[in-house]
Amino acid sequence: MEYIYAALLVHSAAKTVDEESVKAVLSAAGIAVDDSRVKALIAALDGVDIEEAISKAAAAPVAVAAAPA
Amino acid sequence: MEYIYAALLVHSAAKTVDEESVKAVLSAAGIAVDDSRVKALIAALDGVDIEEAISKAAAAPVAVAAAPA
Amino acid sequence: MEYIYAALLVHSAAKTVDEESVKAVLSAAGIAVDDSRVKALIAALDGVDIEEAISKAAAAPVAVAAAPA
Amino acid sequence: MEYIYAALLVHSAAKTVDEESVKAVLSAAGIAVDDSRVKALIAALDGVDIEEAISKAAAAPVAVAAAPA
Amino acid sequence: MEYIYAALLVHSAAKTVDEESVKAVLSAAGIAVDDSRVKALIAALDGVDIEEAISKAAAAPVAVAAAPA
Amino acid sequence: MEYIYAALLVHSAAKTVDEESVKAVLSAAGIAVDDSRVKALIAALDGVDIEEAISKAAAAPVAVAAAPA
Amino acid sequence: MAIYTHHLPAWKREEVEQIKDLADKYALVGLVDVYGIPARQFQQIRRNLRSNAVVKVARNTLVEHSMNELGGHFVDLNGKVSEHSALIFANGNPFKLFKSLEQTKTKRSAKAGEITPEDIVVPAGPTTFKPGPIVGELQQAGIPAAIDGGKVKIKETKTVVKAGEAINKKQADVLSKLGIKPMPVGLSLLAVCYEGDLYLPDVLSVDDEAYKAKITLAAQQAFNLAVNAAVPTACVGVTEAQIAKAVREARNLGVEASIYEKGVIELIISKAYRQANALKAI
Numbered sequence: 001m002e003y004i005y006a007a008l009l010v011h012s013a014a015k016t017v018d019e020e021s022v023k024a025v026l027s028a029a030g031i032a033v034d035d036s037r038v039k040a041l042i043a044a045l046d047g048v049d050i051e052e053a054i055s056k057a058a059a060a061p062v063a064v065a066a067a068p069a
Numbered sequence: 070m071e072y073i074y075a076a077l078l079v080h081s082a083a084k085t086v087d088e089e090s091v092k093a094v095l096s097a098a099g100i101a102v103d104d105s106r107v108k109a110l111i112a113a114l115d116g117v118d119i120e121e122a123i124s125k126a127a128a129a130p131v132a133v134a135a136a137p138a
Numbered sequence: 139m140e141y142i143y144a145a146l147l148v149h150s151a152a153k154t155v156d157e158e159s160v161k162a163v164l165s166a167a168g169i170a171v172d173d174s175r176v177k178a179l180i181a182a183l184d185g186v187d188i189e190e191a192i193s194k195a196a197a198a199p200v201a202v203a204a205a206p207a
Numbered sequence: 208m209e210y211i212y213a214a215l216l217v218h219s220a221a222k223t224v225d226e227e228s229v230k231a232v233l234s235a236a237g238i239a240v241d242d243s244r245v246k247a248l249i250a251a252l253d254g255v256d257i258e259e260a261i262s263k264a265a266a267a268p269v270a271v272a273a274a275p276a
Numbered sequence: 277m278e279y280i281y282a283a284l285l286v287h288s289a290a291k292t293v294d295e296e297s298v299k300a301v302l303s304a305a306g307i308a309v310d311d312s313r314v315k316a317l318i319a320a321l322d323g324v325d326i327e328e329a330i331s332k333a334a335a336a337p338v339a340v341a342a343a344p345a
Numbered sequence: 346m347e348y349i350y351a352a353l354l355v356h357s358a359a360k361t362v363d364e365e366s367v368k369a370v371l372s373a374a375g376i377a378v379d380d381s382r383v384k385a386l387i388a389a390l391d392g393v394d395i396e397e398a399i400s401k402a403a404a405a406p407v408a409v410a411a412a413p414a
Numbered sequence: 415m416a417i418y419t420h421h422l423p424a425w426k427r428e429e430v431e432q433i434k435d436l437a438d439k440y441a442l443v444g445l446v447d448v449y450g451i452p453a454r455q456f457q458q459i460r461r462n463l464r465s466n467a468v469v470k471v472a473r474n475t476l477v478e479h480s481m482n483e484l485g486g487h488f489v490d491l492n493g494k495v496s497e498h499s500a501l502i503f504a505n506g507n508p509f510k511l512f513k514s515l516e517q518t519k520t521k522r523s524a525k526a527g528e529i530t531p532e533d534i535v536v537p538a539g540p541t542t543f544k545p546g547p548i549v550g551e552l553q554q555a556g557i558p559a560a561i562d563g564g565k566v567k568i569k570e571t572k573t574v575v576k577a578g579e580a581i582n583k584k585q586a587d588v589l590s591k592l593g594i595k596p597m598p599v600g601l602s603l604l605a606v607c608y609e610g611d612l613y614l615p616d617v618l619s620v621d622d623e624a625y626k627a628k629i630t631l632a633a634q635q636a637f638n639l640a641v642n643a644a645v646p647t648a649c650v651g652v653t654e655a656q657i658a659k660a661v662r663e664a665r666n667l668g669v670e671a672s673i674y675e676k677g678v679i680e681l682i683i684s685k686a687y688r689q690a691n692a693l694k695a696i
Contacts, residue, residue, distance in 0.1 A: 277661075277664055277665075277668070277675060277676070277677040277678070279673070279675055280664040280665075280667055280668050280673055280675060280678070281660075281664055283667070283673075284660075284663065284664055284667065313675075316673070316674060317673055317675075320671045320672050320673045320674070321671050321673070324667075324670065324671040326667060328670075329666060329667045329670035329671055330663035330664075330666050330667050330670075331663075331666070332666055332670055
């Protein structure tokens, strides 16, 4: 998930989430950066409203279904 | 949340989450680092099992809203 | 439920759900029509907003989230 | 949904749900029948136990439940 | 479900979901295209707001949900 | 989600989900393919049991979600 | 001040120099409240802290004197000097020092007139008291008590004193007899001067649970982003969740648009049945 955290960090710094900014952060964390993963990340995030995407629950709900009314 | 993202990034890089590593990451993201916030973070995380807190997110029921028909 | 399905079918064809239309559909399905049941159905549906009634059912049951995070 | 209502009506009349029977019912309801949708419906229903699908629906929780704590 | 995936794929490419575009995608996936199923798909999608439909919880939960991965 | 739809389409066609097959489907849908995303997707799918993931989705209550607390 | 300094007797001069030396040696200079700590426990705390911190008890006038001579932000500490304060010197993170001091705190019985920092709750249930005047004492302290099976029993769980309120004599006596110790004993940081800044307890008190919750939230956000934006991530659960999301979307579309395909037909039947049922119920 480190690439995602990097993107979130850059986003929360109100900077543009691009290859350069993500790489800089990953490197600072001591992570050997994989260029194609960074590219894939940036491509996936293109056009995405990050604020909305982080607050929209994505996980399959883990819960039990409700009792019948 | 940027200090938290930074801590998680460092953690996911399998590095020790300490003042130095968190500052390095925040700076790389272009964030003007507030020393006392970093110190407070590190002190707080001292007693927190990060893996456990993360795993709660994985298990966490996602808030669910009813959809209209 | 066949009388109900017949009513729903007539309704979804944007036709008036009346004795005649319901009978026609039931007959086409090979069902021996019971006049009094058709009358009872039409009487019961009098004043009912079918769209609203079925939309309640269609609102998918949504699972409850379990334990808090 | 009209094709499904027709199929369920035919099914509840204990008749075989096939292209002909579904078409007959749809026509009786005054619906202009789309051959390809009828074909697709019958194909999709092949091997499906309608009774079982209904009983699952009956067992499903019917209402919306509370938000997580 | 492959016809539905094909429709979603065409839709997410911001192209018109029509017989031709769906067929092209199915063929590219190596699927022998059934004309009537494609026609039925397009007929069903007529007038449907795909964006809205995909986010609408349409199906009933099948009792208890799965455990987290 | 288009890369995921493409993978699922290829999978439902009982073909091997690899770079080539996914690219072919994306291209057929008129999507400009990003090589790094395809590579990263295939890498991410390595070790994932797609059938199992699908069946989990089937079991999971379908819900549109709200923001986490 | 400089003039006054010259008049300090030698032993005072020496003590001021000692304090200034410690302030040089350690990164952190603070004040702790040592009120109510029995001598033996105080020694114990000092021993426990030895590797991390030094506590020095000195006359307030000498503390103030030393801080004035040190100048800068140290002077700010003077405003926090109190009747029961002592100096503390340590290295490193002031937040961690605060936490470690909190963790070494123990509890003692309350004295009349003291203010409780937390709600004092007496739980319902049996006590070890034999019937006697104690029943009346409990009741006078606001604790409903009765005799039950030859013992005194507390009838219901009661908040006897609320946080921030003073404990009266009757309450203090009874609580003591019940073995309830509401008063924390230990060093409480009053203020810290560290790297040129003054830190007060409200800032130094970090809530671990809040941070934990934030980490969970951040992890959830990362997961949501990865799934919603379909970011290819070789991470357990993410790819599966992406597939599940795509499947659900396809299924939702299938049901909403009545696309008669394997995999959704059962759901469409289910929907029709539920609609019929809802209509029937009217």
